[in-house]
Amino acid sequence: MTFSIVGYDLEADQVGIGLTTVTMAAGGTCPSYSPSGDIVVVQAFGNPVAGVAGVRALEAGKGLDNAVAAMRTADPSFSYRQIGIVTRNGELFSHTGENARPWAGHIQGDNFVAMGNVLTGRPVVDAMADAFSMSVNETLAERLLLALEAGRDAGGQQAPGGRHYDERSCLLKVIGNDVGREVPALDLRLDMTSDAVTEMRRFWEIYKPVVPFRAARAADPASIPSTYDWERQNLDKNPPPSTIKGEVLDGD
Secondary structure, eight states: OEEEEEEEETTTTEEEEEEEESSTTGGGTSEEEOTTSOEEEEESSOOHHHHHHHHHHHHTTOHHHHHHHHHHHHOTTGGGOEEEEEOTTOOEEEEEOTTSOSSOEEEEOSSEEEEEESBSOTHHHHHHHHHHHTOTTSOHHHHHHHHHHHHHHTTOEEOTTSOEEOOOEEEEEEEOOSSOSSSOSEEEEEOSOSSHHHHHHHHHHHHTTHHHHHHHHHHOTTTSOOHHHHHHHHSOSSOOOOOOSTTOOOOO
């Protein structure tokens, strides 16, 4: 009961992931990352053991095919998993096991993999793919979040019996900047809320101007004001309000 997208921005030399689900704190367990910036996502009864096997193989230079083989070896329940991989060089892999709970499927484009399980249907991943493909002038972070919003608006998560699941956790992460790939350019997570994609949009809109400030502060700490003072001077004093009313959770 998760939908996600991994993507690659050739011009910016960045890779990234957007993920949302009813499961709490899934952003901390579904993806695995190599020090060189490869991303392996294992969802649908997610198994971090498989993800770690994949990124270790990629980091060792064994290539995408061997990384997938290592994941199969490490995971006896591979047929239950849904997997999306984007390497530091933009190579892609996608897999939806025959035992993944319906509706489950994926779309692999030229520079992305959109996938999901326990969804209302294929229109969810279609909408994600379209949103990512049609936003080429945006930053990678924005494109990933647009894809999650499109998936949510196309129906999101729904069990075969018709029960809808709210998005309770969300991850937005981009790797690749002037510092290197060991430290992400962006790493935002919401681990438990009742409308996680909407809240991630709110978080991202508030946080956008902080990204260049943090880089400037690291480069020239002597002349940059404190975080508190900078925020008072530069951030909107009336940020977008939260849409969450009382944090009533429904759907797990």
